[in-house]
Amino acid sequence: MTVAKERPGQDDADGVRTAGDPYVPSARRTEREAYKRARARRATAVAALSTLVTAAVLYLVVVNAPGWPRTKETFFDWGYAREALPKVLEGLWLNLRLLLVCGASVLVLGMLLAVARTLRGPVFFPLRVLAAAYTDFFRGLPLIINLLIVVLGVPALRLQGVTVDPVLLGGTALTLTYSAYVAEVFRAGIESVHPSQRAAARSLGLTNRQALRYVVVPQAVRRQVPPLLNDLVSLQKDTGLVSIGGAVDAVRAADIIVGRSLNYTPYIVAGLVFVALTIPMTRFTDWVTARMDRRRAQGGAL
Amino acid sequence: MSDAPVLRMESVRKTFGGTVVLRDIGLEVAPHTVTALIGASGSGKSTLLRCANLLEEIDDGAIWLDGEEITDPRTDQDAVRRRIGVVFQAYNLFPHMTVLENVTLAPRRVHKVPRARAEERARELLDRLGLGAKADEYPDRLSGGQQQRAAIVRALAVRPRLLLLDEITAALDPELVGEVLAVVRDLKDEGMTMVLATHEMGFAREVADQVCFLDGGVVLERGTAEEVFGDPRQERTRRFLRRIVEAGRL
Numbered sequence: 289m290t291v292a293k294e295r296p297g298q299d300d301a302d303g304v305r306t307a308g309d310p311y312v313p314s315a316r317r318t319e320r321e322a323y324k325r326a327r328a329r330r331a332t333a334v335a336a337l338s339t340l341v342t343a344a345v346l347y348l349v350v351v352n353a354p355g356w357p358r359t360k361e362t363f364f365d366w367g368y369a370r371e372a373l374p375k376v377l378e379g380l381w382l383n384l385r386l387l388l389v390c391g392a393s394v395l396v397l398g399m400l401l402a403v404a405r406t407l408r409g410p411v412f413f414p415l416r417v418l419a420a421a422y423t424d425f426f427r428g429l430p431l432i433i434n435l436l437i438v439v440l441g442v443p444a445l446r447l448q449g450v451t452v453d454p455v456l457l458g459g460t461a462l463t464l465t466y467s468a469y470v471a472e473v474f475r476a477g478i479e480s481v482h483p484s485q486r487a488a489a490r491s492l493g494l495t496n497r498q499a500l501r502y503v504v505v506p507q508a509v510r511r512q513v514p515p516l517l518n519d520l521v522s523l524q525k526d527t528g529l530v531s532i533g534g535a536v537d538a539v540r541a542a543d544i545i546v547g548r549s550l551n552y553t554p555y556i557v558a559g560l561v562f563v564a565l566t567i568p569m570t571r572f573t574d575w576v577t578a579r580m581d582r583r584r585a586q587g588g589a590l
Numbered sequence: 591m592s593d594a595p596v597l598r599m600e601s602v603r604k605t606f607g608g609t610v611v612l613r614d615i616g617l618e619v620a621p622h623t624v625t626a627l628i629g630a631s632g633s634g635k636s637t638l639l640r641c642a643n644l645l646e647e648i649d650d651g652a653i654w655l656d657g658e659e660i661t662d663p664r665t666d667q668d669a670v671r672r673r674i675g676v677v678f679q680a681y682n683l684f685p686h687m688t689v690l691e692n693v694t695l696a697p698r699r700v701h702k703v704p705r706a707r708a709e710e711r712a713r714e715l716l717d718r719l720g721l722g723a724k725a726d727e728y729p730d731r732l733s734g735g736q737q738q739r740a741a742i743v744r745a746l747a748v749r750p751r752l753l754l755l756d757e758i759t760a761a762l763d764p765e766l767v768g769e770v771l772a773v774v775r776d777l778k779d780e781g782m783t784m785v786l787a788t789h790e791m792g793f794a795r796e797v798a799d800q801v802c803f804l805d806g807g808v809v810l811e812r813g814t815a816e817e818v819f820g821d822p823r824q825e826r827t828r829r830f831l832r833r834i835v836e837a838g839r840l
Contacts, residue, residue: 484678484680484682485682485684487645487678487682488676488678488682488683488684489684489695490645490668490671491643491645491671491674491675491676492671492672492695492696492700492744492745492748493668493669493671493672493673493696493700493701493748494668494695494696494699494700495668498699498700502695502699503684503695506686507684507685507686510686
């Protein structure tokens with residue numbers, strides 16, 4: 289690193305560019321920076337060594353386990369993995385489409401529920417109660433039971449004009465449960481906006497609804513982006529559960545091969561594919577959060 | 591224009607839980623005058639302003655705006671608030687909007703002024719208050735004094751009948767207080783009717799036509815600035831002003 293090359297604005301607290309400033313770093317600064325560099329090198333070396341040792345220990349423990357040869361055969365078979373991958377990827381396309389459609393409907397429905405719960409006035413009483421009951425019920429109901437009820441129960445009713453397609457029904461069940469989660473995320477966001485913001489909006493003559501729409505909700509949504517993306521990542525994995533209704537998604541595609549071969553490698557493949565899909569999403573979440581923190585660091589009340 | 595009061599309060603009572611904040615408030619604000627509310631912290635100055643704007647519901651008494659009783663539960667509260675501008679101690683600008691968007695929100699959404707007209711007028715006002723260059727910045731990029739001036743512009747943009755200023759310099763560094771007070775002085779010269787709660791006694795003395803000393807939930811002393819600051823009749827007022835002088839604020 290360079291002592292001579294000044295980063296502009298770093299030493300000037302007021303951000304005043306000191307062009308032509310004949311600044312020469314002192315010996316004290318040079319010594320400090322040399323020490324910091326040495327410390328950073330040492331930290332990197334320690335981290336590398338520690339990682340290596342941990343990996344080696346883990347490897348030895350797994351490989352020396354009594355059942356390892358058998359496990360390796362049934363879970364990590366290269367041949368089966370190669371056979372499963374194209375089928376799993378084909379199934380994954382269904383998961384992606386489900387994620388897209390369910391994600392969009394969940395955001396809309398979740399916001400409607402959250403707003404319904406914050407509406408004032410006696411007219412909206414039944415709406416408030418219904419929204420509260422809905423979130424309470426679907427947050428408590430295990431997703432797997434919800435799926436079984438919707439995917440198996442609805443076709444059993446034999447209603448005219450109602451679909452029996454396991455993909456549509458599975459998607460409906462996912463939307464029902466996730467809307468309840470997301471509604472709570474939105475509601476927490478709405479309640480986290482300081483009352484003085486609402487007071488300022490109302491004192492300008494905005495109605496309660498306008499204050500909510502232009503002042504409270506935009507701030508609430510911005511704040512809740514990280515938890516929302518977190519729920520979206522979670523939804524992405526749970527699209528795999530529609531396979532219980534018979535829809536051929538990535539999990540079901542793996543299941544079919546497992547059923548035929550009695551080798552579990554396809555499950556591992558499907559699992560890894562989901563992980564691979566989740567990682568960019570998580571990085572994206574981190575990026576959005578970091579960007580928002582940067583804006584906040586510029587010194588606002590946001 | 592007649593001299594009928596813009597704002598009138600009679601026997602206003604307001605409690606929070608068991609605490610009586612306003613016991614029996616009477617107040618009259620004539621058009622084009624400035625009323626300064628002074629008093630110790632917690633004497634109810636802010637509460638009085640919040641009641642006048644219907645942000646708080648009073649327990650008893652009545653408030654009139656231009657002769658219309660606004661504390662009648664049948665009044666359209668949003669319509670009342672449209673006629674009253676408020677500037678808060680903590681600015682309360684909307685952080686997700688630029689200064690221009692902050693200022694044009696109410697004209698556009700409440701008064702249905704077309705966007706171009708609203709922005710034109712907003713820029714005009716911002717220019718006048720020395721914020722022309724800051725129109726497209728977000729509030730968090732502005733200094734405290736600039737934020738407070740932006741908040742004043744936001745309140746003025748709807749051409750209010752009455753402007754309520756709640757300790758608008760209390761959160762500012764001393765060197766920024768002057769720029770905000772200068773704006774209030776200009777507004778007075780233009781004939782804006784204002785009620786301001788303040789700790790800036792020097793300023794209250796200079797700008798106020800009427801000074802009200804709040805104590806124990808009532809307007810204990812009321813008069814012109816010379817009367818209240820120069821020759822207070824009540825012992826409590828004298829004691830309060832003495833403490834202020836000792837603190838070097840007058």
